[in-house]
Amino acid sequence: MVLGFIGTGHMGGALAKAASVNRNNTLLLANRHPEKAQKLAEMIGGSVCSNSQAVLEADLLFIGVKPQMLEEMLSDIREQLSLRKPPFTVVSMVAGRTIAQMQEKMGCSAPVIRIMPNTPVAVGEGIILYTCSSEVTEAMEQRFLEAMSNAGRFLKIEERLADVSSVVGGCGPAFAAMFLEALSDGGVACGMPRDQAMEVSAQMMLGTAKLMLESHAHPGAMKDAVCSPGGSTIQGVRTLEERAFRAAVTDAVIAAYERTLRF
Ligand SMILES: NC(=O)c1ccc[n+]([C@@H]2O[C@H](COP(=O)([O-])OP(=O)(O)OC[C@H]3O[C@@H](n4cnc5c(N)ncnc54)[C@H](OP(=O)(O)O)[C@@H]3O)[C@@H](O)[C@H]2O)c1
Helix, strand or coil: CEEEEECCCHHHHHHHHHHHCCCCCEEEEECCCHHHHHHHHHHHCCEECCHHHHHHHCCEEEECCCHHHHHHHHHCCHHHHHHCCCCCEEEECCCCCCHHHHHHHHCCCCCEEEEECCHHHHHCCEEEEEEECCCCCHHHHHHHHHHCHHHEEEEECCHHHHHHHHHHHHHHHHHHHHHHHHHHHHHHHCCCCHHHHHHHHHHHHHHHHHHHHHHCCCHHHHHHHHCCCCCHHHHHHHHHHHCCHHHHHHHHHHHHHHHHHCC
16 A cells, blocks of 8 residues: 655654554655655655655555645645545544545545544554544545554544544643653652663553553552552652642643644
8 A cells, every 4th residue: 555644744754654564555755845754764664755746646645744834735736636536545634623624625525534643653552543534435444544553552533522632642742751751850869870760760651551551440540559558659649739730731631722722
């Protein structure tokens, strides 16, 4: 299958990297500054091309430009898009843009799969939430899932939940990275070497997330399981509560969601 990527930045590049693991995929990489696409091609394989070529030759066309760049980019490829017929499918990762808006801006009713991915797809541990336009058949959906099967976990959602899902899954790695940095700083403050503190923090988060996914435990119960009466952990929990840690994280999600709605 031929996968075209228009926009090989952080997210487009991470998805292309995940797709490159599947030997049945051929990658076409297009970017405003082609040297960025070239650098990616040298790392993961695939060939660099123009936006038009990606539209004309791809079976799945991934749109990976920023929302504010979308209109200008689409205006240059509208004619080529009108020439493509299903099962050609557009895969949009553009935050805050609905399927209907994408089809209107493309000037055609090409099948669209709207995805809300996150950067851990680059290491096969992403979460890709997705929703399909009515033109997407079951076969097209399966083709997309197979092509991207090395990206991580997939969850089909209703489009009305796309924006909030993109914040929890897509912005989440930034929030998680801040927690990892702070945890490591704490370790360093108490004498751990930086590299050890980061390794321990990262593996701890990986393991905790895996435990939650595999045991289906509530995070509150997982916290209780570590807090022994009169012990150390509960003192840390008390300190986080004093500094409104959970309220700050919840507010961060709401702030990012409100910003997404204004794109
Ligand atoms: N980053 C995330 O974690 C994340 C998560 C979920 C969804 N998304 C969505 O993914 C999209 C990309 O985000 P990003 O973080 O990857 O941004 P990014 O790193 O800035 O990547 C955007 C890329 O688009 C390229 N571009 C801009 N205009 C173009 C054009 N006309 N033709 C071809 N390429 C063009 C840019 O090229 P130049 O470098 O040459 O300017 C850049 O490489 C956004 O819509 C965002 O909402 C991102």
